[in-house]
Amino acid sequence: MGEWRSPAEVAAALDATGYLPDEGIATAVFLALRMHRPLLCEGEPGTGKTELARSLAAALGVRLIRLQCHEGIDAAQALYDWDFPRQLLHLRTLEAAAGGALDADAAEPSLYRERFLLARPLLRALREAPCVLLVDEIDRADDEFEAFLLEFLSEHAVSIPEFGEVRAEVPPVVVLTSNRTRELHDALKRRCLYHWLDHPDLAREVAILRRRSPGLDERLAAQVADAVQRMRELELVKPPGVAEALDWARALQALGAAEFDPERAAAALGAVLKYREDADRVRAAGLLG
Amino acid sequence: MACGPDRVRAFLAATAHTGVAERSAVYWAGRVTLCSDPADLARYDAAFAAWFGGAAPRPRAPAAPRRARIAPLEPGERQESGEAEPVRAAAADEVLRHRDLADLGEAEREHLRRLLAAVRPDPPDRPAARWRRARRGPLDARATLRAVLRSGGEPPRLERRRRGRRARRVVLLVDVSGSMEPYADALLRFAHVVVRRAPASTEVFTLGTRLTRVTAQLRGRDAERALRAAAAAVPDFSGGTRLGEVLRAFLDRWGRRGAARGAVVVVFSDGWERGDPALLGEQLRHLRRLARAVIWANPHAGHGEYAPVQSGIAAALPHLDALVPGHSLGSLQRVWAEVVRLGGNATAVRGAEMAMTRRGAAEVGRA
Numbered sequence: 001m002g003e004w005r006s007p008a009e010v011a012a013a014l015d016a017t018g019y020l021p022d023e024g025i026a027t028a029v030f031l032a033l034r035m036h037r038p039l040l041c042e043g044e045p046g047t048g049k050t051e052l053a054r055s056l057a058a059a060l061g062v063r064l065i066r067l068q069c070h071e072g073i074d075a076a077q078a079l080y081d082w083d084f085p086r087q088l089l090h091l092r093t094l095e096a097a098a099g100g101a102l103d104a105d106a107a108e109p110s111l112y113r114e115r116f117l118l119a120r121p122l123l124r125a126l127r128e129a130p131c132v133l134l135v136d137e138i139d140r141a142d143d144e145f146e147a148f149l150l151e152f153l154s155e156h157a158v159s160i161p162e163f164g165e166v167r168a169e170v171p172p173v174v175v176l177t178s179n180r181t182r183e184l185h186d187a188l189k190r191r192c193l194y195h196w197l198d199h200p201d202l203a204r205e206v207a208i209l210r211r212r213s214p215g216l217d218e219r220l221a222a223q224v225a226d227a228v229q230r231m232r233e234l235e236l237v238k239p240p241g242v243a244e245a246l247d248w249a250r251a252l253q254a255l256g257a258a259e260f261d262p263e264r265a266a267a268a269l270g271a272v273l274k275y276r277e278d279a280d281r282v283r284a285a286g287l288l289g
Numbered sequence: 290m291a292c293g294p295d296r297v298r299a300f301l302a303a304t305a306h307t308g309v310a311e312r313s314a315v316y317w318a319g320r321v322t323l324c325s326d327p328a329d330l331a332r333y334d335a336a337f338a339a340w341f342g343g344a345a346p347r348p349r350a351p352a353a354p355r356r357a358r359i360a361p362l363e364p365g366e367r368q369e370s371g372e373a374e375p376v377r378a379a380a381a382d383e384v385l386r387h388r389d390l391a392d393l394g395e396a397e398r399e400h401l402r403r404l405l406a407a408v409r410p411d412p413p414d415r416p417a418a419r420w421r422r423a424r425r426g427p428l429d430a431r432a433t434l435r436a437v438l439r440s441g442g443e444p445p446r447l448e449r450r451r452r453g454r455r456a457r458r459v460v461l462l463v464d465v466s467g468s469m470e471p472y473a474d475a476l477l478r479f480a481h482v483v484v485r486r487a488p489a490s491t492e493v494f495t496l497g498t499r500l501t502r503v504t505a506q507l508r509g510r511d512a513e514r515a516l517r518a519a520a521a522a523v524p525d526f527s528g529g530t531r532l533g534e535v536l537r538a539f540l541d542r543w544g545r546r547g548a549a550r551g552a553v554v555v556v557f558s559d560g561w562e563r564g565d566p567a568l569l570g571e572q573l574r575h576l577r578r579l580a581r582a583v584i585w586a587n588p589h590a591g592h593g594e595y596a597p598v599q600s601g602i603a604a605a606l607p608h609l610d611a612l613v614p615g616h617s618l619g620s621l622q623r624v625w626a627e628v629v630r631l632g633g634n635a636t637a638v639r640g641a642e643m644a645m646t647r648r649g650a651a652e653v654g655r656a
Contacts, residue, residue, distance in 0.1 A: 006307075007307065007314065007317070023317060027317035027321065028317070031306060031322070035306070039321075081430075082430060082434075084433070088433075088434070091438075102438075102441045104438040104439065107438060111434065111438075143550060143551055181578070182579075183545075183575070186325070189325040189326075190293075190295065190325075193321045194321055194322075194324055194325045195321050196324070196327050
């Protein structure tokens with residue numbers, strides 16, 4: 001894992017999985033692997049942060065383990081939990097076997113065994129390493145969780161009181177994403193390499209569209225990418241990301257459009273814009289021809 | 290740019306991996322190790338260009354980061370609705386509650402002080418990280434299992450648990466510049482009441498030509514003494530305002546260190562900005578990302594003809610969760626209801642609002 005010798009080799013490997021990185025992304029990933037540091041990706045929604053983790057796992061040939069963050073997420077949801085119903089069943093069985101008298105002292109150790117442990121994403125990432133761990137939308141979690149994660153990221157280990165310590169033999173490759181709805185702690189940022197993802201430029205977006213949607217006419221791809229790039233310059237409520245551009249191109253393709261024509265583009269506008277105000281604004285700006 | 294020695298070390302380590310022969314390799318190695326915020330990128334580019342010469346090898350400037358929050362803010366909307374229902378308050382109290390604080394005579398001010406001293410603003414709360422045993426709530430598997438073991442396998446009484454609640458931090462930023470002078474006394478009294486109610490989770494700062502922290506002064510029991518101490522601590526009462534610069538000072542010295550993090554921040558100001566409105570907008574955007582919610586209470590917003598067009602408030606508007614009037618005791622109570630609404634769970638709101646009026650009225654009645 002991580003035997004790539006230069007950012008260019010990282011770029012080629014990601015390219016082979018269908019993800020077209022620019023030099024910045026390739027260098028960031030290369031350094032994250034070499035320096036064994038988590039990579040924090042920030043950027044507008046739809047610039048391919050999550051996709052990067054997915055493609056990186058594919059390129060490395062390892063499993064992707066994903067932790068989706070949300071407000072109020074805690075250790076039991078992120079790290080591990082005990083399988084309570086099975087533990088209780090186990091106690092019942094012991095009780096029945098002993099003829100109704102349970103020896104609590106003897107029974108207790110047998111409750112906290114491997115088979116009753118429910119591994120949540122972080123614990124799984126430690127056990128199944130090498131793997132890619134995606135901590136998605138860390139900005140949605142609370143401060144406390146961020147602090148908890150800090151410990152996990154620096155130790156690559158967790159200790160479970162009844163069970164002992166679980167340590168990764170190979171530290172997992174960690175990718176964190178944030179949409180910047182909340183400022184992250186400096187302490188967390190200090191642990192990570194940081195990469196800001198922009199929307200791709202025109203040439204790269206055309207290449208991405210063609211790569212991800214086979215059979216897409218080159219001219220249509222260029223026209224879609226051009227229109228989407230100009231949409232991003234309008235003050236939209238939700239500027240389209242690459243995924244929306246892709247949806248739009250595919251929708252036009254499905255409508256049988258060989259090239260960009262105003263009627264079909266407008267009919268499929270719902271694939272790329274998700275607010276009525278945005279659609280009005282794009283029409284008013286004459287972007288549909 | 291905050292580049293400590295650890296970042297510089299990381300940069301050196303990174304160039305060892307990428308090599309230094311390629312200009313763009315050095316550029317990217319520096320960018321992923323030295324930057325930690327989109328705002329750093331332009332500064333980094335400038336520094337890179339200054340050191341290595343030529344333009345930074347970046348395809349194009351990043352788009353300005355946006356917040357993905359889409360609820361439109363309608364400043365006029367809240368003015369009619371949600372008036373707290375007065376319960377057996379004396380008619381004089383009721384009139385005073387809605388009088389503009391700037392128009393009060395000395396006797397009315399005295400009366401207002403008594404009213405203010407009686408309000409009990411319960412702070413908003415947030416889920417705590419720890420769980421507590423509770424009668425209802427999700428099953429506490431660990432505790433139930435222990436109970437089974439203790440009882441030697443008897444059918445268990447199911448133990449349950451709940452998230453504890455903790456007071457959410459509240460930060461009050463009170464503009465004490467010349468144009469706010471008629472309101473400053475009442476606002477600081479209000480702040481005193483809030484600090485007394487939740488001393489550990491409240492912070493108060495005054496904004497003028499500079500930033501002053503008055504939390505410590507307001508923790509005292511006696512309102513008069515607390516206010517005198519606060520006034521003594523404020524070197525710039527009735528001066529000008531440079532809201533943008535003062536907010537930046539707040540964010541640099543207090544905000545990032547935690548005072549604003551996850552807090553409900555209330556700015557009491559009329560929005561007369563003598564400095565650069567663009568700077569104010571930028572600072573508020575930053576503040577909003579640190580805070581749970583940002584509320585702007587503006588004395589002028591209580592008047593019918595008010596429109597948020599002053600340069601300061603116009604720059605701030607896109608980054609606010611609420612713009613509310615703050616000209617009378619009644620409107621201050623609504624400000625607090627908004628603090629609780631935006632800062633805690635929705636069910637707590639009605640209770641909080643009522644607690645202020647009902648208990649407040651009862652105690653004034655006794656006085």
